[in-house]
Amino acid sequence: MYHDFNYEATLATSLRAQWQLDDVLRTDQELDFGRNFMPESLARTAAIEGLNPFEQRVLNQISAHQYLAIFGVVEEFILPFLVDHARPALRGDDYRIRALLNFASEEAKHIHLFKRFHDAFVRGFPVECQVIGPSEDIGAEVLRHDPLAVGLVILMIEWMTQEHYLGSIRDDSDLDPLFKSLLKHHWMEEAQHAKLDTLIVDALGEGRSEAEIDKAIDEFLEIGGFLDNGLKVQAGFNLDALEKAIGRKLENREEVEAQQHQAARWTYIGSGMVHERFKASLEALSPNAAKRLAEVAPVFA
Ligand SMILES: [Fe+2]
Numbered sequence: 001m002y003h004d005f006n007y008e009a010t011l012a013t014s015l016r017a018q019w020q021l022d023d024v025l026r027t028d029q030e031l032d033f034g035r036n037f038m039p040e041s042l043a044r045t046a047a048i049e050g051l052n053p054f055e056q057r058v059l060n061q062i063s064a065h066q067y068l069a070i071f072g073v074v075e076e077f078i079l080p081f082l083v084d085h086a087r088p089a090l091r092g093d094d095y096r097i098r099a100l101l102n103f104a105s106e107e108a109k110h111i112h113l114f115k116r117f118h119d120a121f122v123r124g125f126p127v128e129c130q131v132i133g134p135s136e137d138i139g140a141e142v143l144r145h146d147p148l149a150v151g152l153v154i155l156m157i158e159w160m161t162q163e164h165y166l167g168s169i170r171d172d173s174d175l176d177p178l179f180k181s182l183l184k185h186h187w188m189e190e191a192q193h194a195k196l197d198t199l200i201v202d203a204l205g206e207g208r209s210e211a212e213i214d215k216a217i218d219e220f221l222e223i224g225g226f227l228d229n230g231l232k233v234q235a236g237f238n239l240d241a242l243e244k245a246i247g248r249k250l251e252n253r254e255e256v257e258a259q260q261h262q263a264a265r266w267t268y269i270g271s272g273m274v275h276e277r278f279k280a281s282l283e284a285l286s287p288n289a290a291k292r293l294a295e296v297a298p299v300f301a
Pocket residue numbers: 075106107110186190
């Protein structure tokens with residue numbers, strides 16, 4: 001076995017690591033708009049030519065708004081996926097069912113937390129930031145695929161949050177402590193989700209022929225392409241918001257938009273795709289599947 005994860009131990013760790021919304025952000029707390037919100041490793045706003053430091057910070061904050069919106073969207077399809085996966089075996093192993101339902105409940109809490117941060121963002125940011133959606137439609141498009149493909153997308157997302165938190169730790173710029181705390185608390189619970197999703201993917205891959213796995217990888221790539229397209233549209237929305245907030249048009253807008261799309265590709269796809277644990281799950285599923293995804297990963301770097 002390429003890992004030693006099991007439902008009983010993961011449930012026990014999850015229950016110990018659990019937190020409440022107010023531990024992260026109370027409804028009366030305000031974000032500090034005098035600081036960056038996102039680690040530079042994800043936002044990649046410091047290197048943009050033609051933006052002064054103030055404008056770079058505004059774009060960093062818009063990138064954080066995107067983070068709240070994108071995680072809102074993905075958590076909303078993770079939740080029904082988990083409930084569907086849990087339902088057929090409700091009378092099975094007690095640890096398994098409790099671990100899966102706890103996982104689902106934590107994702108519902110994360111959706112709630114991201115909304116709370118979003119409300120705080122809207123209260124403090126001068127202009128409206130448009131987001132892709134509606135999230136129901138995005139979720140429906142993702143969930144119409146083979147559960148193995150969806151499970152792999154979710155596994156990639158769970159592992160990427162680990163990298164996001166580490167990025168905020170390494171970041172030596174002056175990050176807003178509340179946002180840092182969001183990444184940390186999400187990381188704490190997602191670390192257990194990633195283990196459970198590893199078990200889910202193992203189960204969904206069991207007994208599949210090489211051709212069936214290959215087909216699931218096609219569908220994984222289809223979902224990846226669909227999400228990537230959403231990120232491209234979102235990059236445009238982000239720059240609309242930036243131009244509104246700073247009161248001028250960017251001369252090098254096309255260039256900045258492409259650079260910010262690439263930053264989002266790394267944040268929401270690439271950083272999960274290259275995660276060692278994600279690659280190990282693929283390798284166990286099929287060395288050919290691992291090879292196929294290793295070939296496309298550089299696009300999302
Ligand atoms: Fe989550």
